[in-house]
Amino acid sequence: MEHTEHSIDPVQEQQEHIQRRTVLQAAIGVGVGLSVLSTLYVGVGFIPKVVVTPEKEPVKAGDILVWAQGAKAGQEITPADLQAALKSDPPFIIAYPKNPENNVVKNQLATNTIMVMQLEPSSLSPETAKYAAQGIVAYSAICKHLGCTISQWKNNVWHCPCHGGEYDPRQGAKVVAGPVPGPVPQLPIKLEGNRIVATAGFLFKPGADV
Amino acid sequence: MYKWLDERLDLQRLNSKLFRKAFPVHHTFFLGEITLFAFVVLVLTGVFLTLNYEPSIREVTTPDGQKLPAAYASILYIDSLPFGAVIRSLHHWSAHIMIAAAFLHMIRIHLSGAYKKPRELNWLVGIGLLVLAIVTAFTGYALPFDNYAITATKIGYEIGAAAPWVGGLLVNILFAGEFSNTNTQMIPRLFSIHVLWLPLTLIALIGLHLLIMVKQKHTQPKYAERVSPGKILGVPALPSQGIMAGILFLVYVAVTTLIAGIFLAHPVQAYGPPTANTPAVKPDWYFLWIYGILQMIPSNWKFELLGATFGPQFWGGIFVPTLIILGAAAIPFIDAQPHKQRYLELPSQHPGRTSFVIGMLMFYIMATLAGYKIDLNLPNALLWVLVLFVPILTGVVAYVILRAFYGKAPQEPQVGGLQGSAADD
Numbered sequence: 001m002e003h004t005e006h007s008i009d010p011v012q013e014q015q016e017h018i019q020r021r022t023v024l025q026a027a028i029g030v031g032v033g034l035s036v037l038s039t040l041y042v043g044v045g046f047i048p049k050v051v052v053t054p055e056k057e058p059v060k061a062g063d064i065l066v067w068a069q070g071a072k073a074g075q076e077i078t079p080a081d082l083q084a085a086l087k088s089d090p091p092f093i094i095a096y097p098k099n100p101e102n103n104v105v106k107n108q109l110a111t112n113t114i115m116v117m118q119l120e121p122s123s124l125s126p127e128t129a130k131y132a133a134q135g136i137v138a139y140s141a142i143c144k145h146l147g148c149t150i151s152q153w154k155n156n157v158w159h160c161p162c163h164g165g166e167y168d169p170r171q172g173a174k175v176v177a178g179p180v181p182g183p184v185p186q187l188p189i190k191l192e193g194n195r196i197v198a199t200a201g202f203l204f205k206p207g208a209d210v
Numbered sequence: 211m212y213k214w215l216d217e218r219l220d221l222q223r224l225n226s227k228l229f230r231k232a233f234p235v236h237h238t239f240f241l242g243e244i245t246l247f248a249f250v251v252l253v254l255t256g257v258f259l260t261l262n263y264e265p266s267i268r269e270v271t272t273p274d275g276q277k278l279p280a281a282y283a284s285i286l287y288i289d290s291l292p293f294g295a296v297i298r299s300l301h302h303w304s305a306h307i308m309i310a311a312a313f314l315h316m317i318r319i320h321l322s323g324a325y326k327k328p329r330e331l332n333w334l335v336g337i338g339l340l341v342l343a344i345v346t347a348f349t350g351y352a353l354p355f356d357n358y359a360i361t362a363t364k365i366g367y368e369i370g371a372a373a374p375w376v377g378g379l380l381v382n383i384l385f386a387g388e389f390s391n392t393n394t395q396m397i398p399r400l401f402s403i404h405v406l407w408l409p410l411t412l413i414a415l416i417g418l419h420l421l422i423m424v425k426q427k428h429t430q431p432k433y434a435e436r437v438s439p440g441k442i443l444g445v446p447a448l449p450s451q452g453i454m455a456g457i458l459f460l461v462y463v464a465v466t467t468l469i470a471g472i473f474l475a476h477p478v479q480a481y482g483p484p485t486a487n488t489p490a491v492k493p494d495w496y497f498l499w500i501y502g503i504l505q506m507i508p509s510n511w512k513f514e515l516l517g518a519t520f521g522p523q524f525w526g527g528i529f530v531p532t533l534i535i536l537g538a539a540a541i542p543f544i545d546a547q548p549h550k551q552r553y554l555e556l557p558s559q560h561p562g563r564t565s566f567v568i569g570m571l572m573f574y575i576m577a578t579l580a581g582y583k584i585d586l587n588l589p590n591a592l593l594w595v596l597v598l599f600v601p602i603l604t605g606v607v608a609y610v611i612l613r614a615f616y617g618k619a620p621q622e623p624q625v626g627g628l629q630g631s632a633a634d635d
């Protein structure tokens with residue numbers, strides 16, 4: 001009896017051998033696979049976590065437009081400022097939104113950069129006039145082409161110095177020149193006394209269209 | 211001393227194996243060496259810069275009371291050190307020279323048919339090196355953190371983001387998230403990539419490039435075929451070639467230091483720290499052609515496919531450069547031959563290939579001209595004609611002239627089986 005227990009027929013031995021090999025191969029495969037996957041997981045750390053601080057919130061209804069730079073940086077823009085800006089170069093003001101609830105200027109989000117300008121109310125197209133206040137228009141300042149701040153005025157329209165994109169602020173920032181894929185979004189505004197206040201967020205997504 | 215070292219390191223064998231390697235002498239063979247010298251100078255000056263540069267945008271107060279981003283302030287500090295501004299300029303101009311020399315080296319290889327079998331692989335490594343050198347230069351742009359640098363880098367960021375499907379991930383990794391003047395992780399990330407990862411990759415690729423070159427040997431200059439056909443002609447790597455290279459290196463350092471002393475690079479104070487205003491930026495000459503093409507692409511070239519946008523930025527910034535890089539990589543495989551290339555070919559005897567190179571150079575010049583579209587008030591239609599037809603016309607004219615001048619000239623004496631057939635691409 002003992003003898004038969006220990007005798008293993010060669011075919012069976014081979015089969016056991018194959019099983020053992022399969023198990024080992026599977027174990028190695030799983031091990032290597034998991035190692036590779038866990039190494040790739042390290043790569044997740046290459047993309048930093050996005051922390052939305054009050055300074056990084058996108059512009060929304062109720063925000064007040066303030067000077068982005070210069071001597072008056074952080075102060076509220078008044079219609080008188082815009083009138084005065086018309087005589088300077090460029091004839092508009094670059095603004096950031098300020099949250100009236102906590103008085104935080106939201107200047108840490110690039111797409112919060114806004115151009116505000118006083119135009120002749122009769123020159124605006126009906127669609128543009130709908131979101132303007134007494135000829136004052138506000139648009140995203142981030143060029144739709146490759147994300148430069150538009151920041152110049154040439155040929156009586158907005159001019160992005162990077163690749164020559166031009167937008168007509170009277171007609172919903174319609175593209176009039178350059179390789180720009182589309183208009184920049186308008187920011188609906190109203191006048192509350194001397195303040196310029198956003199009545200909603202941008203009409204569509206701001207920032208380079210890529 | 212020599213004996214002691216020789217017993218341990220077998221210097222005699224090293225000498226006969228490597229240092230006696232025959233190095234063919236031709237003035238255009240120094241273009242690759244100049245590229246290498248520029249890289250060495252970049253590493254040395256780069257070490258000096260890293261020791262004094264602060265990769266951070268935290269606000270610091272300078273001795274005269276200005277509040278500035280730390281990176282910007284540290285550039286002002288570097289400029290105030292003894293020879294600091296010169297070393298920074300040397301770093302800047304050496305980057306330009308490295309790219310220019312690599313480009314000329316590539317043209318030399320192309321014009322003389324040295325990319326042919328068995329050197330296809332090294333041609334590919336070379337193209338990789340040129341692209342990598344340009345990317346490395348780009349990652350250094352933003353480090354001074356002035357208004358000009360930030361605007362230029364932002365454009366590069368958006369071009370990267372315009373790559374279909376992978377663009378967002380790519381720029382997230384390269385720039386540590388969204389590009390912004392207030393992104394505190396962006397400058398440290400670019401710094402690490404610019405001073406560590408890309409240079410390490412460059413060193414590895416340069417090593418591979420040289421190793422393959424030593425293994426395969428240079429293509430012999432044309433005169434070697436007349437002087438001693440079928441034999442390797444050249445001066446030993448050491449001492450002769452070593453002395454020539456050493457002198458050239460010193461000349462390189464002397465000339466670039468003179469340039470750096472006279473033309474101070476990138477005056478950060480003139481641009482100031484980043485603001486919401488966009489300065490009128492022009493990219494460096496090796497990007498100017500892409501910049502020109504970007505301005506020519508009509509705004510309505512746009513469609514969407516499987517969630518990716520193919521807009522004007524993609525066509526100008528990604529598609530055209532990729533097409534040119536792939537085209538360059540394909541050259542040795544289009545112009546394939548069954549036998550090994552031993553001798554350089556004369557550009558005059560390969561009018562097709564030579565006029566193709568001249569046409570491509572004209573394309574580069576015309577696309578660069580398009581970069582001055584706004585300054586020169588050039589209409590878009592004219593630029594399209596200039597960029598598409600002038601290079602073709604130039605190529606055809608060059609071909610006709612080459613044929614007229616050299617077509618009927620007696621061929622160089624052919625050495626049986628060694629000389630490649632005049633296969634032009």
